[in-house]
Structures are given as structure tokens and as C-alpha cells.
Amino acid sequence: MKKAYVRPLDLRHGSVDLSHGGGGRAMVQLIADVFGRAFDNEWLRRGDDGAVLPAPAPGERLVVATDAHVVSPLFFPGGDIGCLAVHGTLNDVAVMGARPLYLAAAFIIEEGFPLADLSRLVASMAAAAREAGVPVVTGDTKVVEKGKGDGLFIATTGVGALPGGRDLSGANARPGDAVIVSGTVGDHGMAIMAQRENLAFDSAIRSDTAALHGLAAVAIDAAPGLRLLRDPTRGGLAATLNEIAQQSAAGIVLDEGAIPVDPQVAAACEFLGLDPLNIANEGKLIAVCPAGEADALVAALRSHPLGARAACIGEVIADEHRFVQMRTAFGGRRMVDWLAGEQLPRIC
Amino acid sequence: MKYVDEFRDGGIARGLAAAIAREVQPGRRYAFMEFCGGHTHAISRYGVADLLPAQVRMVHGPGCPVCVLPIGRIDQAIRLALDAGAIVCTYGDTLRVPASAGLSMLRARARGADIRMIYSAADALALAQQVPQREVVFFAIGFETTTPPTALVIRQAAQLGLGNFSVLCCHVLTPAAITAILESPEVRQLGSVPLDGFIGPAHVSTVIGSRPYAHFAEEYRKPVVIAGFEPLDVMQAVRMLVRQVNEGRAEVENEFTRAVTEDGNLKAQARVSEVFELRREFEWRGLGLVPYSALRIRPGFAAFDAEVRFGLDYRPVPDHPSCECGAILRGVRTPVECKLFGTVCTPETPMGSCMVSSEGACAAHYTYGRFRDIPITAEA
Amino acid sequence: MCLAIPTRVVELLPGNQAVVDLGGVRKTISLELVDDVAVGDYVIVHVGYALTRLDPEEAAQTLALMAEAGLAGDGQAA
Numbered sequence: 001m002k003k004a005y006v007r008p009l010d011l012r013h014g015s016v017d018l019s020h021g022g023g024g025r026a027m028v029q030l031i032a033d034v035f036g037r038a039f040d041n042e043w044l045r046r047g048d049d050g051a052v053l054p055a056p057a058p059g060e061r062l063v064v065a066t067d068a069h070v071v072s073p074l075f076f077p078g079g080d081i082g083c084l085a086v087h088g089t090l091n092d093v094a095v096m097g098a099r100p101l102y103l104a105a106a107f108i109i110e111e112g113f114p115l116a117d118l119s120r121l122v123a124s125m126a127a128a129a130r131e132a133g134v135p136v137v138t139g140d141t142k143v144v145e146k147g148k149g150d151g152l153f154i155a156t157t158g159v160g161a162l163p164g165g166r167d168l169s170g171a172n173a174r175p176g177d178a179v180i181v182s183g184t185v186g187d188h189g190m191a192i193m194a195q196r197e198n199l200a201f202d203s204a205i206r207s208d209t210a211a212l213h214g215l216a217a218v219a220i221d222a223a224p225g226l227r228l229l230r231d232p233t234r235g236g237l238a239a240t241l242n243e244i245a246q247q248s249a250a251g252i253v254l255d256e257g258a259i260p261v262d263p264q265v266a267a268a269c270e271f272l273g274l275d276p277l278n279i280a281n282e283g284k285l286i287a288v289c290p291a292g293e294a295d296a297l298v299a300a301l302r303s304h305p306l307g308a309r310a311a312c313i314g315e316v317i318a319d320e321h322r323f324v325q326m327r328t329a330f331g332g333r334r335m336v337d338w339l340a341g342e343q344l345p346r347i348c
Numbered sequence: 349m350k351y352v353d354e355f356r357d358g359g360i361a362r363g364l365a366a367a368i369a370r371e372v373q374p375g376r377r378y379a380f381m382e383f384c385g386g387h388t389h390a391i392s393r394y395g396v397a398d399l400l401p402a403q404v405r406m407v408h409g410p411g412c413p414v415c416v417l418p419i420g421r422i423d424q425a426i427r428l429a430l431d432a433g434a435i436v437c438t439y440g441d442t443l444r445v446p447a448s449a450g451l452s453m454l455r456a457r458a459r460g461a462d463i464r465m466i467y468s469a470a471d472a473l474a475l476a477q478q479v480p481q482r483e484v485v486f487f488a489i490g491f492e493t494t495t496p497p498t499a500l501v502i503r504q505a506a507q508l509g510l511g512n513f514s515v516l517c518c519h520v521l522t523p524a525a526i527t528a529i530l531e532s533p534e535v536r537q538l539g540s541v542p543l544d545g546f547i548g549p550a551h552v553s554t555v556i557g558s559r560p561y562a563h564f565a566e567e568y569r570k571p572v573v574i575a576g577f578e579p580l581d582v583m584q585a586v587r588m589l590v591r592q593v594n595e596g597r598a599e600v601e602n603e604f605t606r607a608v609t610e611d612g613n614l615k616a617q618a619r620v621s622e623v624f625e626l627r628r629e630f631e632w633r634g635l636g637l638v639p640y641s642a643l644r645i646r647p648g649f650a651a652f653d654a655e656v657r658f659g660l661d662y663r664p665v666p667d668h669p670s671c672e673c674g675a676i677l678r679g680v681r682t683p684v685e686c687k688l689f690g691t692v693c694t695p696e697t698p699m700g701s702c703m704v705s706s707e708g709a710c711a712a713h714y715t716y717g718r719f720r721d722i723p724i725t726a727e728a
Numbered sequence: 729m730c731l732a733i734p735t736r737v738v739e740l741l742p743g744n745q746a747v748v749d750l751g752g753v754r755k756t757i758s759l760e761l762v763d764d765v766a767v768g769d770y771v772i773v774h775v776g777y778a779l780t781r782l783d784p785e786e787a788a789q790t791l792a793l794m795a796e797a798g799l800a801g802d803g804q805a806a
Contacts, residue, residue, distance in 0.1 A: 349734075349750055349751040350734070350736070350770070351734035351770060351782060351787055352733065352734060352750075354791055355791070359798075360791075360794050360795050360797075360798060362798065363794070363795065363797050363798015363799065364794055364797050364798060366797075366798060367797035367798060386731060439775070467775065467776060468758075468775045468776025468777070469775065469776070470758060470776055470777075471776075493732065493774050493779065494774065494775060496761050496777065496779070497758075497761075497774075497775055497776070497777045500758070500760050500761070500777070550732075551732040551772065551774060551779060554732075554772060554779050554780040555779060555780075576790075577732070580794055581790075583794075584790070584793065584794050584797075587797065603790070604790075605783070605786040605789070605790060606782050606783045606784075606786040606787040606790060607734075607772055607780050607782055607783070608780075613761060613762070613779060613780055615761055615762070615763065616761045616779065619761070
């Protein structure tokens with residue numbers, strides 16, 4: 001019998017069509033040629049519906065985290081939706097104190113999406129996963145009709161192993177603790193904002209998207225009494241700190257002058273009337289630790305390439321109202337509240 | 349950032365704070381209204397009130413064009429998008445303002461209205477040129493700072509002979525608003541304005557100059573100090589106002605000399621007069637009908653007037669009966685004195701004009717200052 | 729109202745436009761409302777339009793006035 005000829009995917013000029021999500025040969029080919037080739041590992045090569053994973057070591061517990069990524073534009077200075085999808089979920093696992101082990105990824109592709117872009121994004125994702133040492137062991141692909149999706153959506157789930165005795169949680173902060181951030185805030189959100197055609201400005205701002213499990217491990221080693229780690233994403237530093245305040249039933253007081261902000265991010269925020277504290281990040285950690293461990297923790301973070309601008313930015317206080325307040329560099333005080341709705345540039 | 353960072357210096361702030369504390373007369377209270385929403389925002393964001401002596405009270409005025417934009421006007425913009433199928437271009441500030449029928453411009457977008465946020469009036473004009481088969485309407489709000497750009501795009505549209513571009517003009521005027529405050533019911537009741545002076549708007553004044561404020565100083569015997577937008581500008585202006593009050597003067601002084609002259613920007617003023625004329629009256633949210641307080645497009649440019657082009661009628665929509673925005677805008681009530689504040693009325697669910705924009709007195713207080721009120725709790 | 733920022737003109741463009749810089753971030757804006765702007769001037773920009781030039785001497789004087797406020801009184805610097 002002659003072997004059937006399978007026309008190769010035109011990865012340069014072709015585009016995704018509905019058959020690629022239909023469960024038939026076209027989908028198998030897409031998965032093999034694009035995803036299988038990029039992620040290549042023993043689980044994907046087996047071709048089963050699910051991946052069989054070894055049990056965690058004795059005393060260890062499992063951590064699972066999931067994220068959906070709908071960023072637009074798909075490509076931005078400093079990254080793309082592919083590596084963002086890997087970093088985001090790895091970071092959620094890492095801030096629990098767990099060692100990231102495996103990733104699963106689901107792709108929802110809009111009909112007509114260029115295969116060249118898809119290959120590029122999947123390659124970026126695979127590179128990010130490889131760099132982090134975390135394989136994408138299983139996945140799913142769907143194609144939706146034109147107009148029903150924004151190019152590409154990616155949902156990732158990550159599994160990690162948490163050693164016994166470690167309990168990092170937003171509920172652990174106590175009055176007197178130090179609040180530390182691992183670097184400059186607002187970079188990712190402003191990198192995205194700069195691409196919005198009707199707001200376009202020129203700058204060197206790049207997204208800070210990064211896998212933080214290495215940095216998290218450094219933090220955990222440096223501060224035995226570490227209360228929590230968090231990665232502030234949408235809503236910025238303000239949202240995450242308010243979440244912590246709520247969970248811990250405490251207040252937080254920040255020192256504005258200590259919060260690191262890249263000068264171009266600050267300038268871009270001025271142009272648009274935005275506050276860097278409310279702008280998204282994708283490669284930063286917030287750490288809360290006992291006051292006595294703060295110096296050691298900051299020093300340890302600074303010794304890591306992703307934590308070069310780490311700083312202690314405030315402290316936890318007793319406050320039944322759970323406010324996050326700030327001493328402004330100007331000398332007054334104000335609240336740092338959640339922002340209502342989405343950040344929209346002001347004219348006023 | 350040059351000319352920005354220097355005017356936010358904490359060291360100089362401490363010096364100014366000490367100077368103001370020295371100059372206030374013991375036992376005397378001072379109430380100054382900062383007219384402009386940008387000043388309200390600066391005061392809240394930097395915590396300027398903490399550096400002023402307790403005797404000095406800052407009263408937040410109605411200089412927030414989004415706050416004073418009546419619901420009826422947003423309804424018009426939404427109708428243009430939903431019913432007339434026009435692309436409506438707007439500055440970001442208006443998108444979340446609640447309008448009638450549970451809609452806002454953002455919610456209308458979810459229903460299929462083609463509403464687009466722009467940074468500049470020029471973007472709306474460019475869009476109209478790109479899509480000649482669609483009607484493009486620019487929702488023009490703002491005080492005198494924002495009006496010249498609108499005048500320019502209308503002139504350009506006329507020069508280009510564009511057939512698909514129009515402007516829904518809701519530009520309002522600062523002096524008229526100040527008059528409305530000075531002639532509020534409380535004045536008639538109490539016989540005097542419960543205010544000792546005004547901090548005049550920064551960028552409005554770069555356009556209109558400092559001369560228009562002389563009228564208020566003379567007529568109502570209230571000092572006006574035009575101040576820049578940075579927190580040090582505000583403090584210096586407060587210091588100058590305190591001095592005027594102590595010395596019994598009622599003059600117009602200019603703190604923002606680096607950008608404001610007596611004449612203002614004559615070129616910008618000329619462009620504005622060419623394209624716009626005064627409306628006899630205009631409804632301001634929270635202040636009611638204010639005479640000669642707003643602009644409309646001149647008949648010569650009627651082809652670019654959305655109200656004419658689409659035959660729009662204006663339907664006023666009243667605010668919640670318990671809403672105290674009117675009194676708050678006039679400076680006679682504070683946000684916490686409104687029953688709705690922080691309960692039914694929050695930035696997520698604004699009931700009235702003072703909460704809809706981050707510069708409204710209530711929004712600014714809620715977002716930046718409510719930790720000073722006890723016992724309001726922060727709920728997620 | 730009126731978010732407007734002082735920016736440095738770094739390049740003049742045809743059609744009465746210019747590239748301005750604030751803290752390293754650049755944007756193209758219109759100079760239609762201001763005359764005789766040169767590279768190196770500072771202009772105040774609002775919604776994509778320059779509204780006026782910023783006067784560096786006045787700026788310096790204003791700052792000096794503010795700073796000296798802290799020096800007066802008990803003669804001690806703030």
C-alpha cells in the first residue's frame with residue numbers, strides 16, 4: 001500500500017481554519033507540526049489524552065494554579081502571549097513556595113490566524129518552558145469562527161511540589177512585618193499601553209514578563225520567617241497589597257519614595273494620567289517577612305538578576321479597616337486603593 | 349522629568365508648610381476653593397492637606413468637566429452610536445459615567461455601540477478620513493483648555509470638506525461656573541460666600557489668561573491665585589491666598605507665571621471664537637441651568653455640528669434625590685455629609701457627578717482620603 | 729481639569745507638528761496653537777496639542793520663591 005501523501009502545513013503563509021479544531025486529520029497535523037515539534041517531550045510523544053505524572057516525594061504536597069491569557073496585542077516589547085502564558089502560571093505556583101514541575105496548555109485560535117504567528121508564539125512558549133525546566137505535558141486545541149476570538153487565547157495550568165512545613169499565604173502578614181517588592185512597577189502594563197494605536201508613544205519600555213521561581217527560591221532561603229510571596233499582575237501593586245490587607249485583616253503603610261519605578265514608565269504614566277501603582281506587572285514579586293529579616297531578604301533578591309531593584313517599600317500595621325496607606329514623597333498621606341474598573345487614560 | 353519633579357520636592361514642601369503655618373492668623377479660619385479637578389486630584393494624590401495647618405480648609409470645586417456633564421448629554425452620545433450607527437470617539441474619562449437605562453458608554457459598547465477611546469481630537473478626524481463610509485462623531489467635552497483642539501479639528505474638517513465628521517459639543521466655561529458658585533442659594537441665604545478665595549485653574553488659564561478672573565476679585569471681593577498643577581504650586585498659591593486674606597486684599601495673582609500670562613494664548617482664543625459661540629444656557633450636572641456657560645458650534649460650521657446633523661434633542665435627567673453633589677460642587681457640603689457616600693455611591697457604582705470621575709470631590713476623597721474618616725471600612 | 733504636561737521639543741515636523749520628550753518617552757503632537765517654537769523649547773501639551781511655551785526663567789524664579797519661603801522666619805533651612 002502506498003503511504004498517503006500529507007501536504008505539509010504552510011507555516012509561512014498559511015492560516016488556521018476550522019478543520020484544525022475539528023478533531024480530524026488536519027487537527028492532528030497541526031498539533032504534531034506546531035505544538036508537538038515545539039514542546040517535544042516524552043508525554044507528548046506518547047500521544048495520550050492525559051499525562052501520567054509521578055507522585056510527589058513523601059512529605060510534599062501538590063500545588064496547582066491556572067491562568068487564562070487574553071493579552072492584546074499578542075506581540076509586545078519584551079515578550080508575547082506565548083511566554084507570558086508560561087511565566088504567569090509558573091509564577092502563581094512559585095509564589096506558593098512550590099517548585100514548578102509541569103504545565104498544561106489549551107489554545108483557542110480564531111479562524112484565519114496566521115500559522116506564521118502561531119509558530120512564532122508557540123516557539124516562544126516552548127523556549128520559556130524549556131528555560132524554566134518545566135515541560136508542557138498535555139494540551140488542547142480549539143478553533144473558533146472568525147470574529148469570535150481575538151486571534152489567540154491561551155489557558156495554562158501548572159503543577160508544582162510544595163515541601164512539607166512551608167505555608168506561604170496572603171493571610172499570614174502580621175503588624176510589624178516588612179513589605180518588599182523585587183523591582184520596578186508598572187512596566188508590563190505601560191509596554192502594552194504603548195502599543196495601543198490611539199495612545200501610541202515611543203519609549204524603550206519593555207514588559208517585565210519573566211519566570212520567577214528562581215527568585216522565589218532565593219527569597220524563601222533568605223528569609224526563614226517569610227510570610228508570603230505574591231506576583232502583582234492586573235491591578236498593579238495596589239490591587240495585590242489590598243488583597244493581602246484583606247486576607248490578613250491588617251493595614252499596610254507604604255513609603256512612596258522607596259517604590260522603584262522606571263523613569264520612562266513614570267513619564268508614560270504622566271502622559272496618560274495614570275498611576276504606576278495600578279498598572280500591571282508580569283515579572284515582579286511582593287514579599288512580606290518579619291522586620292528583622294528584611295535587610296537580608298532585600299540583599300538576597302538584589303543578588304539575583306531579576307531582583308536588582310528590590311526594595312523594602314513599607315510595613316504591615318494593625319488596622320481593622322485594612323487600608324493600604326502611603327506616605328507620599330511630597331510629605332502627605334493618601335490611600336492606595338483598588339482602582340474602580342479598568343485603568344483608562346485621563347484628560348483631566 | 350524637568351519642570352515636574354522639582355515642583356514635587358518634599359524638602360521645599362516642608363519649608364512652605366512651615367511658612368504657611370507662620371502666616372495664618374491665630375484663631376482665624378480660611379476656606380479656599382480649588383476650582384479645578386486637576387488641583388483636587390493633586391491635593392488628594394500627594395496628601396497636600398496634611399501639610400496645611402488645620403485652620404486652612406480646601407473646598408473642592410466643580411472644575412471637572414466629566415463631573416458636570418449631564419447624563420442627558422451622555423445619553424445623546426450613546427444614542428448616536430446605538431441608533432444612528434455612528435462611530436463615537438471620546439476621551440477616556442467619560443466611558444464609565446453611568447447614563448440612563450443602566451447604560452454607560454462602556455456598557456453600550458458591550459451592546460454593539462461602536463464607541464472608541466481617543467487621546468486627541470486629531471485622532472477622531474484621522475479616523476473619519478480613514479472610514480469615509482461611516483459617520484464619525486467626536487464627543488467634545490472639557491473646559492477652555494480642551495476647546496481649542498476641538499476648534500482646530502472642525503476647521504480642518506471644513507478645509508478638507510469631510511462629509512462624515514461631526515462634533516457633539518459639550519464644552520463649558522470656567523468663569524460662568526465660578527459665578528454660579530458665587531451666586532449660589534447659600535449666598536442669598538447667608539449673605540456671603542462661605543469661601544475666602546479661589547485657586548484658579550492652571551491650564552485653562554494658559555488659554556484664557558489671568559485677566560478674566562479680575563471680575564471675580566472685584567465684584568465679589570474674593571482673591572484669586574492662579575496655580576500650576578504640581579503640589580508645590582498649590583501650596584505656594586495657598587500661601588499667597590492666606591496673605592491676601594490677612595491683608596484684606598482681593599486681587600488676581602498668578603503663581604503659574606511659567607505658563608500663564610495676562611493675555612493667555614491669543615491664537616487659541618481666536619480659533620475658538622471663529623468656530624464656537626455662546627449657548628444662552630446649558631445644564632450643568634449638580635448646578636442646574638447656568639446662563640452663558642457653554643459653547644455651541646457656529647451656524648457657519650453647522651455641517652460639523654452633530655446636534656444639527658442628527659437632529660438631536662436634549663432630554664434632562666435628574667440625579668438621585670439624596671445626591672448632594674450640587675451642594676458639594678458649590679462647596680457647602682463635604683462628601684461624608686452625603687447619605688449616599690461610601691454606601692450606595694462608590695467609584696464602582698457612582699450615583700452623582702462628584703463620584704464619576706477620579707477628580708470629583710467624592711471620588712478623590714473615597715480613593716485617596718477616606719482612611720481619615722472613621723468608621724468607613726475598606727470592602728473589596 | 730486638564731491634564732497637561734511640560735515636555736521638551738526634540739524635533740520639528742512638517743504640518744506644524746513636533747516630537748516632544750518627557751523623561752525619555754516621546755510623542756508626536758501638534759504645534760498648531762503655538763507660534764515660533766524651536767527645538768529645545770519646553771511646551772505644555774494637552775490632548776496632543778501644545779498650549780503654550782514654558783518660560784524657564786519664570787520657572788526658576790517660582791522655585792526660588794518657594795525655596796526661600798522655607799528659609800525665612802526662624803532663619804533655618806527647611
